[in-house]
Amino acid sequence: MAATTKSLFPQSPPLKRAVHFTSPWVSCRPISDSLATLPVSLFTKPQREVAASVAFNPSGNFDDFPIFDDEDDSTKAPPPLPPTEGRFEVVINNDIIQRLDLSPFQSVTGITSPSSAKPKEFLERTIGFTINYTREDPYDPREFSEFPDIRTWFVRLDATYPWLPVLLDWRAGELARYAAMLVPHQMNMKMGVVFNPEALELFVMKKVFIVYSWLKEHDIPKPRLKTKDMARMLGFGIGDELYDLIDGKSPST
Numbered sequence: 001m002a003a004t005t006k007s008l009f010p011q012s013p014p015l016k017r018a019v020h021f022t023s024p025w026v027s028c029r030p031i032s033d034s035l036a037t038l039p040v041s042l043f044t045k046p047q048r049e050v051a052a053s054v055a056f057n058p059s060g061n062f063d064d065f066p067i068f069d070d071e072d073d074s075t076k077a078p079p080p081l082p083p084t085e086g087r088f089e090v091v092i093n094n095d096i097i098q099r100l101d102l103s104p105f106q107s108v109t110g111i112t113s114p115s116s117a118k119p120k121e122f123l124e125r126t127i128g129f130t131i132n133y134t135r136e137d138p139y140d141p142r143e144f145s146e147f148p149d150i151r152t153w154f155v156r157l158d159a160t161y162p163w164l165p166v167l168l169d170w171r172a173g174e175l176a177r178y179a180a181m182l183v184p185h186q187m188n189m190k191m192g193v194v195f196n197p198e199a200l201e202l203f204v205m206k207k208v209f210i211v212y213s214w215l216k217e218h219d220i221p222k223p224r225l226k227t228k229d230m231a232r233m234l235g236f237g238i239g240d241e242l243y244d245l246i247d248g249k250s251p252s253t
Helices: 002-006 094-098 103-109 119-125 148-160 174-182 197-217 223-233 240-246
Strands: 017-019 054-056 088-093 127-132 185-188 192-195
Touching: 088 094, 088 103, 094 148, 127 174, 148 174, 174 192, 174 197, 174 223, 192 197, 197 223, 197 240, 223 240
Parallel strands: 088 127
Antiparallel strands: 017 054, 017 192, 185 192
16 A cells, blocks of 8 residues: 555655645644735635635745744744534544545545535535544654555545535634645645645646536535635635636626
């Protein structure tokens, strides 16, 4: 298993986008409030209500993000937000991960197949994950998102339920952590997860297409707004022109 999964996640090229997680999954510090947008005309600058702090490094030099940084206590991260009360809690462990077993997710949520999910209840309660993973080496410093076998489990989960990001417990950082399982990144002691920018853009775009269509299919009110909010959580603003194209309308001029 290990030999197979390691090849799926090669080392990333120079990175320049970082997302701050307010959760024990990733040790990180707060970073810039500035938000970057995708460099195409269909995207707009996100509003300040975005919950995840996102920083953008225009130079694109990975040297700008050293693994260790000296900093004072004023830059320490605030306490993590607690999980949303009453959320669906999916607990996985080494055995479940090694067997690529999705049954814990299915039994907790009741979503036994992609077509069986009814968005309304999950949008209200949200979904979160508890990873009870025992490292072979207790001194292994890697975060969970750096273990190939854990990431492969989430890859399978995402392939089976591609609209899942919109149902996650965003306020507790579940969306950003989920993205870290699927998007190439490196770790930085000060900034936390530093994503490959092009990979993150593609991830967000793919999820926008999937989630927007899925919410519309289930007659969820204001599907554009909900999809925009999801993109904002990862630092991207999306204009109505894109949704007009998806709906088969001529973009407004």
